[in-house]
Amino acid sequence: MIVAGGPVIPNFGSGSSCEVNNGWFCTDWVWQHWGDTLQPALVQHIELTVIAVAIGFVVAFLLALVGFRYRLLDPPIGIVSDFLYTIPSLALFQILLPITGISVTTVEIALVSYTLLILYRNMIEGLRAVPAEIVDVARGSGFTRIQTFTRVELPLALPTILAGLRIATVSTISIATVASFVVAKGLGAPIFTALEQDVFKTEIFTAGGMVVALALIADALLVLVQRALTPWVRFGRSA
Amino acid sequence: MNTFVDAFRFIGDNPHLLLVKTGEHLELSGAALGIALLLALPAGLWLGHLHRGLFLAASISNVGRALPSLVLIAFGITVFGIGFWNNTVALVVLAIPPILTNAYFAVDAVDADVVDAARGMGMTELQVLLRVELPLALPLLFAGIRIAAIFVIATATIAAIAGGGGLGAIIVNRASYGDAGVVAASLCVSALAFLAALILSFVRKAASPRPTPVP
Amino acid sequence: MIRKHTRRAAKAAFAISFGVAIVLGGIAATAASAKPQAKPTITVGNKNFTEEFILGQLYGQALAAKGFPVKYAGSLGSSELADTAIKSGKINLLPEYTGVIVLDLAKEKSPKTAAATFTAAKKFEETRGLTLLNPTPFYDTDTFTVLTSTAKKDGVKTIGDMKKVKSFTYAGFPECQTRITCLQGLKKIYGLTQVKFVPLSSISVYTLLDQGKATGGDGFSTDPQQLSGKYTVLTDTKHIFGFQNIAPVISQKTLSAGGAELKSTINAVSAKLTLAAMRAMNKAVGIDKKTPAAVASAFLKANGLK
Numbered sequence: 001m002i003v004a005g006g007p008v009i010p011n012f013g014s015g016s017s018c019e020v021n022n023g024w025f026c027t028d029w030v031w032q033h034w035g036d037t038l039q040p041a042l043v044q045h046i047e048l049t050v051i052a053v054a055i056g057f058v059v060a061f062l063l064a065l066v067g068f069r070y071r072l073l074d075p076p077i078g079i080v081s082d083f084l085y086t087i088p089s090l091a092l093f094q095i096l097l098p099i100t101g102i103s104v105t106t107v108e109i110a111l112v113s114y115t116l117l118i119l120y121r122n123m124i125e126g127l128r129a130v131p132a133e134i135v136d137v138a139r140g141s142g143f144t145r146i147q148t149f150t151r152v153e154l155p156l157a158l159p160t161i162l163a164g165l166r167i168a169t170v171s172t173i174s175i176a177t178v179a180s181f182v183v184a185k186g187l188g189a190p191i192f193t194a195l196e197q198d199v200f201k202t203e204i205f206t207a208g209g210m211v212v213a214l215a216l217i218a219d220a221l222l223v224l225v226q227r228a229l230t231p232w233v234r235f236g237r238s239a
Numbered sequence: 240m241n242t243f244v245d246a247f248r249f250i251g252d253n254p255h256l257l258l259v260k261t262g263e264h265l266e267l268s269g270a271a272l273g274i275a276l277l278l279a280l281p282a283g284l285w286l287g288h289l290h291r292g293l294f295l296a297a298s299i300s301n302v303g304r305a306l307p308s309l310v311l312i313a314f315g316i317t318v319f320g321i322g323f324w325n326n327t328v329a330l331v332v333l334a335i336p337p338i339l340t341n342a343y344f345a346v347d348a349v350d351a352d353v354v355d356a357a358r359g360m361g362m363t364e365l366q367v368l369l370r371v372e373l374p375l376a377l378p379l380l381f382a383g384i385r386i387a388a389i390f391v392i393a394t395a396t397i398a399a400i401a402g403g404g405g406l407g408a409i410i411v412n413r414a415s416y417g418d419a420g421v422v423a424a425s426l427c428v429s430a431l432a433f434l435a436a437l438i439l440s441f442v443r444k445a446a447s448p449r450p451t452p453v454p
Numbered sequence: 455m456i457r458k459h460t461r462r463a464a465k466a467a468f469a470i471s472f473g474v475a476i477v478l479g480g481i482a483a484t485a486a487s488a489k490p491q492a493k494p495t496i497t498v499g500n501k502n503f504t505e506e507f508i509l510g511q512l513y514g515q516a517l518a519a520k521g522f523p524v525k526y527a528g529s530l531g532s533s534e535l536a537d538t539a540i541k542s543g544k545i546n547l548l549p550e551y552t553g554v555i556v557l558d559l560a561k562e563k564s565p566k567t568a569a570a571t572f573t574a575a576k577k578f579e580e581t582r583g584l585t586l587l588n589p590t591p592f593y594d595t596d597t598f599t600v601l602t603s604t605a606k607k608d609g610v611k612t613i614g615d616m617k618k619v620k621s622f623t624y625a626g627f628p629e630c631q632t633r634i635t636c637l638q639g640l641k642k643i644y645g646l647t648q649v650k651f652v653p654l655s656s657i658s659v660y661t662l663l664d665q666g667k668a669t670g671g672d673g674f675s676t677d678p679q680q681l682s683g684k685y686t687v688l689t690d691t692k693h694i695f696g697f698q699n700i701a702p703v704i705s706q707k708t709l710s711a712g713g714a715e716l717k718s719t720i721n722a723v724s725a726k727l728t729l730a731a732m733r734a735m736n737k738a739v740g741i742d743k744k745t746p747a748a749v750a751s752a753f754l755k756a757n758g759l760k
């Protein structure tokens with residue numbers, strides 16, 4: 001359509017009747033937008049999660065070493081953790097905005113915090129659950145403190161730590177969807193966009209379904225890791 | 240730090256607003272938790288009593304953990320439109336797994352000898368569950384209810400995106416209420432969560448058959 | 455004997471250093487003038503709704519096609535938040551509405567024409583180290599939108615007619631509450647004190663109207679939904695919504711660094727943005743579910759701007 005002297009308005013292609021009428025599920029929308037919307041969002045989501053869990057794991061481990069070695073420090077770290085966990089993620093993301101700006105850093109800081117809380121708790125519990133008698137036997141056999149830790153306490157705490165890793169990963173995948181409220185990355189972004197576009201059902205179901213699938217796959221993968229690393233644990237009632 | 244101080248000032252300046260929003264928040268959370276208890280508690284307790292459905296209980300627990308709250312809220316409004324049910328259903332779905340799973344494992348873990356003794360005394364199955372297994376299952380059971388309550392109270396903030404009101408309406412509205420408002424509302428949510436945990440521990444102590452031995 | 459040698463040596467050393475410095479300086483100066491000035495990086499920001507996403511892509515892609523490095527800051531939220539971002543230098547290009555600048559940011563009185571609004575907005579921005587480039591032909595004002603069925607039922611045609619409705623709700627973005635071009639105008643200029651405000655979060659105005667959750671809402675005049683017969687716009691007889699052409703806000707530093715090419719590229723895009731064009735693009739994204747980037751790209755290509 002050309003208006004004299006005006007711009008050329010190309011035909012952008014009309015949406016299918018399913019898209020225009022907001023049907024329950026429009027498969028053609030999914031095929032068309034896999035490359036430009038869904039796949040990038042999925043990749044971003046995985047990136048966000050992996051970075052947060054990796055950093056959270058390392059920091060939690062260091063904190064757990066401190067809390068385990070110096071028992072007096074554990075209750076304060078514990079109480080602060082419990083309190084921080086009740087802060088709604090929506091609020092934490094926004095509170096960090098003035099400090100670190102609208103960037104992935106803000107999101108990562110918040111995600112790492114939540115991961116940290118879950119992992120710290122699990123690591124300390126796991127280490128504490130090692131029976132004192134076994135530790136005594138190890139020391140008695142001549143193991144140094146460090147040897148006792150690396151060869152006895154840590155392996156025995158591993159099942160609990162891995163269980164915590166599972167919970168933390170699934171939890172992070174879930175919280176990362178809310179992150180799109182402040183930074184348009186990850187699978188939450190298509191969901192927010194779709195809510196605004198007169199609640200576009202297909203996009204919500206597709207992106208939402210992908211998050212759930214991602215969480216279930218991650219959980220299953222970590223179960224395999226659990227079994228590989230700690231084959232001696234029987235899996236009847238997982239935590 | 241500044242924002243923290245401003246937040247308290249915000250609370251002082253806007254008591255009515257916060258009270259109204261907290262009321263809405265409690266209404267939504269309470270309704271969802273109540274419905275979840277009604278649905279999940281009997282099912283979990285009975286299955287645990289029968290020692291059947293371990294796979295079901297474990298699966299529901301795993302799947303439940305994997306359900307992202309935002310996705311549930313979004314599904315809710317997509318299916319139900321804006322109203323009372325969209326957010327309530329989403330929160331109920333979120334609350335059921337911890338209650339069901341913990342109810343199951345709590346009853347399942349009760350010492351078989353005690354149960355047999357009770358049966359030997361002539362109690363019916365229902366009596367065994369209510370008078371013997373349930374009191375012994377209370378700690379683990381209430382741990383699950385506590386998890387569910389905290390989940391629901393925290394997730395109800397996201398419900399504001401889908402017209403849910405409550406303290407979340409302040410938190411998503413940084414443009415209107417400023418950082419002070421967001422922090423203030425967030426503190427209220429944390430306070431509610433702690434309060435819920437406290438009330439639950441009181442209820443548990445009241446319902447426990449004997450005084451718990453001092454450790 | 456030694457002192458004389460030393461003095462001569464010192465003088466020689468000084469002369470040599472001086473000479474080297476001049477030569478080096480000359481080389482440097484030549485090099486600097488011979489090297490073409492690097493194009494400044496344009497960080498495009500936009501506000502949090504469809505039309506702004508499209509505008510951000512239009513300007514960004516056109517500049518990228520001319521060799522400017524372009525970064526997209528993404529959605530910054532409301533005008534007030536976007537304004538903070540450009541003032542602080544986080545972004546250096548922002549498509550903004552002239553009326554919003556004059557009435558909501560500068561808090562001045564409403565000018566009588568679109569041209570006057572643009573001039574006032576430009577003057578305001580230039581006091582802050584920013585400036586405006588040419589305005590677009592199209593404008594996009596807020597509108598008091600109701601369901602056509604509501605308009606018929608209550609018998610209202612203009613905003614002033616709402617006075618006879620005892621109580622009603624008005625839905626809008628949160629910043630609408632404090633703006634004279636929105637809720638404040640309804641209350642103070644139209645005297646509609648009985649209105650109750652419903653803040654929008656992620657759900658659009660039209661969804662709320664459809665589901666009966668608000669009587670009226672703050673729709674935008676270029677929204678594709680406004681073209682269906684389902685919604686009616688009440689006439690803004692007192693003109694509270696102002697003149698709202700788009701004019702790209704740009705930092706003066708970036709503009710001088712980018713030179714004539716930056717200016718002409720952006721102005722060329724703006725010139726093509728007529729009401730029909732904008733409506734078509736909004737429809738492509740909002741109704742036909744194309745992505746803003748794809749729609750912007752198609753438009754630029756069709757008009758030889760990419």
